[in-house]
Amino acid sequence: MDPQIYQFLQWIDRESKTEDGIINDPPFPNELLDDWYIEKPDGSKSEIMFPVFDFSDGTVEWR
Numbered sequence: 001m002d003p004q005i006y007q008f009l010q011w012i013d014r015e016s017k018t019e020d021g022i023i024n025d026p027p028f029p030n031e032l033l034d035d036w037y038i039e040k041p042d043g044s045k046s047e048i049m050f051p052v053f054d055f056s057d058g059t060v061e062w063r
Helices: 001-018
Strands: 037-038 045-048 050-052 059-061
Touching: 001 050
Parallel strands: none
Antiparallel strands: 037 045, 050 059
16 A cells, blocks of 8 residues: 555544544645545446545444
8 A cells, every 4th residue: 555545544544533523634635535436346436535444443434
């Protein structure tokens, strides 16, 4: 995984666990917030929001 993407996902994990649950402006380029998608076996793509990895329990929340 690209180190910048990994750091971004770790930041999202930390931000999502704050008391208010609000994710503040990232200390990364805003482009990392856009263009997330799942590619299906037939090659078609479905746009999603960025995934939220929970690094403490190894789960991923797809939105």
